[in-house]
Amino acid sequence: MTGVRVRVAEPAEYPAVARLTIAAYEADGQLKGGNGYETVLADVATRAATGEVLVAVDEADDVLLGTVTFLLPGTPFAEVCGPGEAEFRMLAVDPAAQGRGVGVALVEACVTRARELGSSAVVICVRAGMAAPAQRLYRRTGFVRLPERDWSPLPDVDLLALRLPLNP
Structure with a gap:
């Protein structure tokens, strides 16, 4: 994608990555309820x-x-x-950069990485009721529902599984 480049984060960037991730999740309404997920999002070094x-x-x-x-x-x-699958989580786009194709570039980078590693598919979980733009992004990139893998890590947090099969 023109204008956007995806690369591995450098350790010096981890604080900025944490701030961006939390800001994007807050803007999307995903941090309501005070369940402590902000701490997980902020711990970029562990991820x-x-x-x-x-x-x-x-x-x-x-x-x-x-x-x-x-x-x-x-x-x-x-x-x-x-086994044989890859996964991505915590996709976040700076609210000021939304609509520029950043999310698509990140998804494509994950799919490319999965192919490089010989994965058979890429899977993700999205929060039920997640913003329509995110759902459209995953549909556009070929992800399909995988209801048998849906799960709920906390009360009132329902996660829907999606999968993109990769051709050999």
């Missing part, structure tokens, strides 16, 4: 130690626009991926 924290930056000035965490089965933050 980076067990997965790959990717960032989308503006090609012109390297300004941080968005982030996502890419995971493999058996890693601490992986929730629904099974």
Whole structure:
């Protein structure tokens, strides 16, 4: 995508990644109820130690626009991926950068990484009732519902599983 580049986050960027992620989740209404998820979102170093924290930056000035965490089965933050699958979580786009294709670039980077690793599919969970733009993004990129993997980590937090099969 022109104007947006996705790369691995550098440790010096972790505080900015944490702030952006929390701001995006707050803007989306996903942090209501005070369940402590902000602490998980802010702990970028732990996610980076067990997965790959990717960032989308503006090609012109390297300004941080968005982030996502890419995971493999058996890693601490992986929730629904099974053997041979990859997963991504905590996709967040700076509210000021929404509508620029940042989310698509991050999803595409995760799909590319999964293919590089020989994964058979990419899976994700989205919160039930999640904002329509996010749902459209996943539908547009080919993800389909996987209701048998839906789950609820907390009362009133229902997560819907989605899967994108990857062709060999």
